[in-house]
Amino acid sequence: MTVHTGQSTAKAAGEGARGRGRATGERPGRLRRALSTHWYAWTMVAPVVIVLGVIVGWPLGRGIYLSLTDANERNVGRTIGANHIDATYKFVGLDNYVDVLSDPVFVQRLTWTVVWTVCCVSTTFLLGLVLANMLNRQFRGRAAYRMMLILPWAVPGFVSVFAWRFLFNRDNGLLNKVLDGGGISAVPWLDDPTWAKFSVIAVNVWLGVPFMMVALLGGLQSIPGELYEAAEMDGAGPWKRFLYITVPGLRAVSSTVILLSTIWTFNMFPVIFLLTRGGPGDSTEILVTQAFRQAFVESPRDFAGSATWGVLILAVLMIFAFVYRRSLRKQGEVW
Amino acid sequence: MSSQRGKRSPLASVGLHATLIGASVIAVFPVLWVFLTSLKPAKYAITTDFFKDTTLDNYRYLVDKTSFFTWFGNSALIAGVTTLLGVFISATTGYAVSRFKFPGMRPLMWTLLITQMFPMAILIVPLYNLMGQLGLLNQPVGLIITYLTIAVPFCAWMMKGFFDGIPVEIDESGRVDGLNPFGTFWRLILPLAKPGLAVTAFYSFITAWGEVAYSSAFMVGDENLTLAGGLQTFVTQYTANWGPMTAASVLIAVPAAVFFLFAQKHLVAGMTAGATKG
Numbered sequence: 062m063t064v065h066t067g068q069s070t071a072k073a074a075g076e077g078a079r080g081r082g083r084a085t086g087e088r089p090g091r092l093r094r095a096l097s098t099h100w101y102a103w104t105m106v107a108p109v110v111i112v113l114g115v116i117v118g119w120p121l122g123r124g125i126y127l128s129l130t131d132a133n134e135r136n137v138g139r140t141i142g143a144n145h146i147d148a149t150y151k152f153v154g155l156d157n158y159v160d161v162l163s164d165p166v167f168v169q170r171l172t173w174t175v176v177w178t179v180c181c182v183s184t185t186f187l188l189g190l191v192l193a194n195m196l197n198r199q200f201r202g203r204a205a206y207r208m209m210l211i212l213p214w215a216v217p218g219f220v221s222v223f224a225w226r227f228l229f230n231r232d233n234g235l236l237n238k239v240l241d242g243g244g245i246s247a248v249p250w251l252d253d254p255t256w257a258k259f260s261v262i263a264v265n266v267w268l269g270v271p272f273m274m275v276a277l278l279g280g281l282q283s284i285p286g287e288l289y290e291a292a293e294m295d296g297a298g299p300w301k302r303f304l305y306i307t308v309p310g311l312r313a314v315s316s317t318v319i320l321l322s323t324i325w326t327f328n329m330f331p332v333i334f335l336l337t338r339g340g341p342g343d344s345t346e347i348l349v350t351q352a353f354r355q356a357f358v359e360s361p362r363d364f365a366g367s368a369t370w371g372v373l374i375l376a377v378l379m380i381f382a383f384v385y386r387r388s389l390r391k392q393g394e395v396w
Numbered sequence: 397m398s399s400q401r402g403k404r405s406p407l408a409s410v411g412l413h414a415t416l417i418g419a420s421v422i423a424v425f426p427v428l429w430v431f432l433t434s435l436k437p438a439k440y441a442i443t444t445d446f447f448k449d450t451t452l453d454n455y456r457y458l459v460d461k462t463s464f465f466t467w468f469g470n471s472a473l474i475a476g477v478t479t480l481l482g483v484f485i486s487a488t489t490g491y492a493v494s495r496f497k498f499p500g501m502r503p504l505m506w507t508l509l510i511t512q513m514f515p516m517a518i519l520i521v522p523l524y525n526l527m528g529q530l531g532l533l534n535q536p537v538g539l540i541i542t543y544l545t546i547a548v549p550f551c552a553w554m555m556k557g558f559f560d561g562i563p564v565e566i567d568e569s570g571r572v573d574g575l576n577p578f579g580t581f582w583r584l585i586l587p588l589a590k591p592g593l594a595v596t597a598f599y600s601f602i603t604a605w606g607e608v609a610y611s612s613a614f615m616v617g618d619e620n621l622t623l624a625g626g627l628q629t630f631v632t633q634y635t636a637n638w639g640p641m642t643a644a645s646v647l648i649a650v651p652a653a654v655f656f657l658f659a660q661k662h663l664v665a666g667m668t669a670g671a672t673k674g
Contacts, residue, residue, distance in 0.1 A: 101492075105492035106488070108489075109552065112545060116545045119522070119526060124521070124522050202413075210419060211423075216427055219608050221426060224645065267426075270423075321550075324513050330516060331608050334608075353520075353609070356521055367521065378513040
């Protein structure tokens with residue numbers, strides 16, 4: 062994180078806080094002083110802390126607890142009419158984790174989720190980079206192109222996914238009709254495991270490019286033009302200029318958007334669920350849809366199993382974020 | 397700006413426009429196709445003609461035969477309140493994290509990042525129970541709070557980056573003039589951060605307007621549904637009836653697109669600030 066406290070009081074407060082961190086829990090005077098220095102900062106973040114604490118913290122704790130029990134639809138507490146049935150599920154320790162991790166299904170899902178994430182993020186990033194570089198030039202119609210290219214972002218996700226389902230439809234979809242017109246036989250876009258994988262990735266890339274493009278375009282515009290002029294003066298060709306000015310200049314933006322979009326793609330529920338429901342069979346099922354399926358689709362609903370998958374997803378992502386951040390730090394990026 | 401300004405060869409120019417036109421067609425076509433289909437009579441929905449007996453029947457059907465406008469109202473209320481609160485909360489948080497060093501700041505930043513990693517699959521069951529206990533199921537408030545937890549972490553990060561770009565001298569001048577930190581924030585900094593606020597508002601709105609999983613789990617009963625949930629009942633009820641569904645999609649997409657038009661001017665500026673300094 063960059064140092065951004067230009068205010069002298071804030072700086073002093075920061076040092077005070079660090080000092081306090083070393084020797085915790087002594088004289089109440091310290092607390093009062095901290096309160097009087099920081100009360101406005103704390104007031105400003107209070108709404109977020111409260112909302113996150115109640116709506117994320119509590120369910121998270123509860124989810125982790127559920128993953129250690131054998132809770133399912135039949136044994137959780139519920140009220141049917143006037144009768145209240147008490148919960149009868151019990152603590153089973155790490156049994157769920159043993160079950161999930163020893164099941165080949167886990168490796169299968171994890172592999173596909175990783176393939177899906179890598180394909181989506183890399184394609185989205187490359188396309189976003191190419192388009193951003195094009196839009197960063199001066200030419201007529203730039204604003205119009207930008208508007209059209211951002212459109213997929215402006216449309217609610219479930220509407221676009223519906224639009225694609227409509228296009229992908231095997232018998233009546235436009236894509237197959239067009240191919241048919243060209244003499245190519247119908248492609249089972251969503252009905253064949255391999256094609257379905259291709260289709261979900263294509264749709265997710267379509268949805269994700271505008272965000273990448275806008276972020277990278279912003280990054281490009283923050284690179285001073287003089288750098289390019291100087292490089293040109295020194296005889297650097299377009300490719301060299303791109304390599305030695307554009308790429309380093311986009312470092313900070315790229316590292317943030319790649320991290321975010323990896324996390325989002327990893328957990329991308331709507332695209333897969335609404336496009337293929339994880340099918341055909343279970344060929345496009347990623348970890349998140351698997352967890353959802355266990356809790357809401359299969360019968361009896363397996364709450365404990367679903368929570369276990371959820372915790373594992375979180376663990377994978379946290380490891381990823383940690384490693385990613387470490388490697389950025391090693392490259393000298395302060396973040 | 398590129399240094400190639402003014403001396404692009406005609407060939408490169410053609411290539412540039414051709415690529416951009418191709419990309420634009422791919423970006424626009426699926427949406428356009430849904431719009432064109434919504435104007436065809438339902439029985440021609442799956443034809444490949446661009447226009448066929450153009451009619452507004454599908455829209456009339458929606459208005460007369462379904463609770464479309466109730467769903468629309470629910471969604472508008474939920475998305476509107478989420479946007480207002482989301483912008484306000486993420487702005488104060490972003491400002492606090494950008495300007496003050498205070499105990500708990502780093503853990504807070506981490507929490508904001510990690511919250512985005514939470515798969516909704518792990519939260520949805522406990523959250524459903526919690527909402528049930530609080531009596532917030534089937535209440536707009538329940539969904540609004542839930543959406544805030546999705547939108548705010550990212551928005552606060554973006555706002556922080558944005559505030560980082562505003563010189564602290566402005567804060568100092570405010571203090572010299574006798575404003576307290578809230579006054580400085582409200583009167584001096586917020587007006588300067590308008591582009592950032594526009595991006596945050598857009599993001600919060602889109603999050604709330606287009607969310608599917610929570611809204612279909614939390615809201616039941618025809619009169620309580622949001623658009624996302626409503627459209628789904630529609631699918632099961634009138635399977636393969638593409639006509640009215642395309643019309644519904646158009647009506648859902650329009651407010652988002654309009655909102656987007658207002659925000660997009662600031663989008664690039666806001667994103668830059670958020671992403672480069674994030």
